[in-house]
Amino acid sequence: MTDTAKEIDPARLEQMLRIAPFHAWLDLRIKSATADRIEIEMPWREEIISNPMIGSAHGGVLATLIDLTGLYALNAQGTQAKATADLRVDFHRPATSGPLIATGQVVKVGRQISVAETRVTGPDGKLLASGRGAYVCGG
Amino acid sequence: MTDTAKEIDPARLEQMLRIAPFHAWLDLRIKSATADRIEIEMPWREEIISNPMIGSAHGGVLATLIDLTGLYALNAQGTQAKATADLRVDFHRPATSGPLIATGQVVKVGRQISVAETRVTGPDGKLLASGRGAYVCGG
Amino acid sequence: MTDTAKEIDPARLEQMLRIAPFHAWLDLRIKSATADRIEIEMPWREEIISNPMIGSAHGGVLATLIDLTGLYALNAQGTQAKATADLRVDFHRPATSGPLIATGQVVKVGRQISVAETRVTGPDGKLLASGRGAYVCGG
Amino acid sequence: MTDTAKEIDPARLEQMLRIAPFHAWLDLRIKSATADRIEIEMPWREEIISNPMIGSAHGGVLATLIDLTGLYALNAQGTQAKATADLRVDFHRPATSGPLIATGQVVKVGRQISVAETRVTGPDGKLLASGRGAYVCGG
Numbered sequence: 001m002t003d004t005a006k007e008i009d010p011a012r013l014e015q016m017l018r019i020a021p022f023h024a025w026l027d028l029r030i031k032s033a034t035a036d037r038i039e040i041e042m043p044w045r046e047e048i049i050s051n052p053m054i055g056s057a058h059g060g061v062l063a064t065l066i067d068l069t070g071l072y073a074l075n076a077q078g079t080q081a082k083a084t085a086d087l088r089v090d091f092h093r094p095a096t097s098g099p100l101i102a103t104g105q106v107v108k109v110g111r112q113i114s115v116a117e118t119r120v121t122g123p124d125g126k127l128l129a130s131g132r133g134a135y136v137c138g139g
Numbered sequence: 140m141t142d143t144a145k146e147i148d149p150a151r152l153e154q155m156l157r158i159a160p161f162h163a164w165l166d167l168r169i170k171s172a173t174a175d176r177i178e179i180e181m182p183w184r185e186e187i188i189s190n191p192m193i194g195s196a197h198g199g200v201l202a203t204l205i206d207l208t209g210l211y212a213l214n215a216q217g218t219q220a221k222a223t224a225d226l227r228v229d230f231h232r233p234a235t236s237g238p239l240i241a242t243g244q245v246v247k248v249g250r251q252i253s254v255a256e257t258r259v260t261g262p263d264g265k266l267l268a269s270g271r272g273a274y275v276c277g278g
Numbered sequence: 279m280t281d282t283a284k285e286i287d288p289a290r291l292e293q294m295l296r297i298a299p300f301h302a303w304l305d306l307r308i309k310s311a312t313a314d315r316i317e318i319e320m321p322w323r324e325e326i327i328s329n330p331m332i333g334s335a336h337g338g339v340l341a342t343l344i345d346l347t348g349l350y351a352l353n354a355q356g357t358q359a360k361a362t363a364d365l366r367v368d369f370h371r372p373a374t375s376g377p378l379i380a381t382g383q384v385v386k387v388g389r390q391i392s393v394a395e396t397r398v399t400g401p402d403g404k405l406l407a408s409g410r411g412a413y414v415c416g417g
Numbered sequence: 418m419t420d421t422a423k424e425i426d427p428a429r430l431e432q433m434l435r436i437a438p439f440h441a442w443l444d445l446r447i448k449s450a451t452a453d454r455i456e457i458e459m460p461w462r463e464e465i466i467s468n469p470m471i472g473s474a475h476g477g478v479l480a481t482l483i484d485l486t487g488l489y490a491l492n493a494q495g496t497q498a499k500a501t502a503d504l505r506v507d508f509h510r511p512a513t514s515g516p517l518i519a520t521g522q523v524v525k526v527g528r529q530i531s532v533a534e535t536r537v538t539g540p541d542g543k544l545l546a547s548g549r550g551a552y553v554c555g556g
Contacts, residue, residue, distance in 0.1 A: 020197065060200070063199050063202040086230065091222065127385075134502060229532045246507065298467045300478065330437070330438065343477070369502060369504075
């Protein structure tokens with residue numbers, strides 16, 4: 001990625017995304033990507049369940065989506081985020097079926113730290129979890 | 140779990156822990172558990188890798204460990220935490236080999252919200268990630 | 279406030295707001311309030327400065343604005359938030375003059391925990407800080 | 418502060434601390450400072466009250482203490498923290514009298530981001546609030 005690239009095409013972004021074995025295991029796909037907003041889709045799989053009584057996805061899986069979607073929201077607009085410095089997640093409702101859609105947006109691009117936020121919704125469009133990452137840039 | 144149970148034996152706690160399919164997939168084990176502190180061990184597996192260049196675990200997997208270990212720290216001392224309200228994680232160093240040890244401690248037991256904190260270390264004992272969950276109790 | 283009140287008029291909300299001595303000291307005013315969004319205005323005062331070299335407001339003052347504005351965003355739409363459970367703030371740019379405007383929106387109303395987010399901007403409209411509170415409701 | 422300074426004497430640290438008008442207004446004092454841990458004391462004052470019914474301090478004031486104490490915990494051990502990138506605070510109990518003591522400890526010194534955590538206690542030693550800041554270093 002060059003510094004002048006201000007957008008990346010979804011197919012190229014998905015290729016980058018799926019280089020990560022954990023992303024491939026989660027079978028993540030880029031649903032849409034613009035400089036303003038990225039949507040990443042995750043199908044359901046039984047291994048991600050936390051509470052088998054209600055069949056709800058593990059909070060850590062939702063946290064994973066929020067972490068990576070924020071980073072790719074930055075990538076999609078040409079900000080090279082190297083790593084997540086910290087992550088904060090609010091859990092709003094149990095996620096009990098898929099696909100889950102994670103929608104990420106950049107809050108602020110900084111010289112050293114950039115911030116992006118992500119909302120995770122279920123098949124019915126209801127908000128399941130949301131949060132933010134602070135990502136290390138530059139340096 | 141009854142309200143009067145102030146400690147749970149590790150074998151019983153591990154049985155509860157592994158009812159969650161995601162915990163079983165991560166092959167989590169209770170390494171130690173007292174009312175003061177719980178240690179949960181996670182072996183390495185290739186699917187958790189995020190960056191294949193350096194072979195580092197996904198931040199979401201470390202977030203998963205911090206989420207669940209805090210909840211089990213509460214369970215281990217007899218506080219019935221029903222769900223994670225929110226989670227905050229600081230990533231300190233890449234985790235590049237296992238087993239990872241997550242050590243959880245209760246910060247505050249509240250009537251509605253309890254808080255626990257967890258530190259994740261690698262085989263060399265170095266701190267890789269740390270953070271906190273706020274857990275919904277009672278109600 | 280009764281349970282059926284779904285909106286509160288700005289003058290009434292400002293009266294409630296300024297019952298708090300710290301809010302009165304900060305000379306906070308309700309700039310606008312609807313069920314969707316609340317704006318609170320804070321004039322500049324020299325005592326809030328942290329770094330006298332650049333004349334920037336203390337991060338804790340911005341955190342204060344984010345904390346209280348989220349709570350009043352909930353109040354403004356009829357959700358009785360009793361206390362802040364936890365607060366998370368990202369600092370984007372130094373705040374060096376006023377008035378500061380804090381704009382709050384509800385993310386999710388829950389039975390036990392509600393979440394609201396707030397953005398603080400300066401006189402030029404630039405984003406200075408943003409963040410979220412999780413507020414204890416009900417119970 | 419030179420890079421080789423690994424500790425700063427409390428009187429010098431307090432002088433630095435009180436250069437900030439907001440710290441002077443809060444009448445903060447260094448109670449103790451070592452490379453491992455710093456204690457900052459804040460007397461009570463009526464203007465910091467949020468809820469006049471119970472006479473409790475505003476959460477934003479506790480957040481202020483957590484923000485600055487973490488930064489000074491880093492300073493006290495010779496890590497030059499330039500600014501707070503983000504702050505997270507858990508509120509455990511109302512703070513209804515002073516002095517309040519904020520005890521800060523470094524979690525991790527990083528090349529770009531350092532993390533410190535702080536606990537705020539009241540005159541009876543009970544934990545009132547606790548949290549973490551991520552501070553921008555270097556660069």
